[in-house]
Amino acid sequence: QVQLVQSGAEVKKPGASVKVSCKASGYTFSDYYIHWVRQAPGQGLEWMGWINPNRGGINYAQKFQGRVTMTRDTSLSTAYMELSRLRSDDTALYYCARSFGIGRFDYWGQGALVTVSS
Amino acid sequence: QSVLTQPPSVSAAPGQKVTISCSGSSSNIGNNYVYWYHQVPGTAPKLLIYDDNKRPSGIPDRFSGSRSGTSATLGITGLQPGDEADYYCATWDNRLSVVVFGGGTKLTVL
Numbered sequence A: 001q002v003q004l005v006q007s008g009a010e011v012k013k014p015g016a017s018v019k020v021s022c023k024a025s026g027y028t029f030s031d032y033y034i035h036w037v038r039q040a041p042g043q044g045l046e047w048m049g050w051i052n053p054n055r056g057g058i059n060y061a062q063k064f065q066g067r068v069t070m071t072r073d074t075s076l077s078t079a080y081m082e083l084s085r086l087r088s089d090d091t092a093l094y095y096c097a098r099s100f101g102i103g104r105f106d107y108w109g110q111g112a113l114v115t116v117s118s
Numbered sequence B: 001q002s003v004l005t006q007p008p009s010v011s012a013a014p015g016q017k018v019t020i021s022c023s024g025s026s027s028n029i030g031n032n033y034v035y036w037y038h039q040v041p042g043t044a045p046k047l048l049i050y051d052d053n054k055r056p057s058g059i060p061d062r063f064s065g066s067r068s069g070t071s072a073t074l075g076i077t078g079l080q081p082g083d084e085a086d087y088y089c090a091t092w093d094n095r096l097s098v099v100v101f102g103g104g105t106k107l108t109v110l
Helices: none
Strands: A003-006 A010-012 A018-025 A033-039 A045-051 A058-060 A068-073 A078-083 A092-099 A105-108 A112-116 B009-012 B018-023 B035-039 B046-049 B063-068 B071-076 B085-093 B098-101 B105-109
Touching: A003 A092, A003 A105, A010 A018, A018 A033, A018 A092, A018 A112, A033 A068, A045 A068, A045 A092, A045 B098, A058 A068, A078 A092, A105 B046, B009 B018, B018 B085, B018 B105, B046 B063, B071 B085
Parallel strands: A010 A112, B009 B105
Antiparallel strands: A003 A018, A018 A078, A033 A045, A033 A092, A045 A058, A068 A078, A092 A105, A092 A112, B018 B071, B035 B046, B035 B085, B063 B071, B085 B098, B085 B105
């Protein structure tokens, strides 16, 4: 069965970076885009961008341009999202999701909580 | 403020029907498919409706979707206590070049 398993919770200080992983199984990793969506405590969903595991093409939301880097390791069927220059308002659950077409997120990871606190 | 506008909350009794609206513009809903997700607090979102009105395997036909102009609607019939969750609409925005989500609607089954 399709699964996306994310890395664990992280606590970071303001200004630091965090790298979250998303390991895919149960399907051909390169056949589906991986998107990253975050959710601040008690808030709604916010799209961050996608990576095409096949050729590594990326598309970031303008809000995160310059701070986010999405990569993948096809040999490990794993996608990564690194966010730098962290601020307190980056505290959120970060989800990876597989997409079949833009917006159709049919499988989601369990989420990785990133807490930014001094 | 979300690009897509949803009511913050809706409620109805078990067995009843409820609709959740999602209002956007020509740069998003007006020209792109709409997707619906539900999220039980503490868990990841789950795809309910894709391409405006299609249901993934395993989603009962109590759930339906429609799109007209710059708005979309999620309908849920035969409400069950287990339907209590937050519901989000989503689509691509051509002007912003992002996937946009509605602010979410909390469904309470009275």
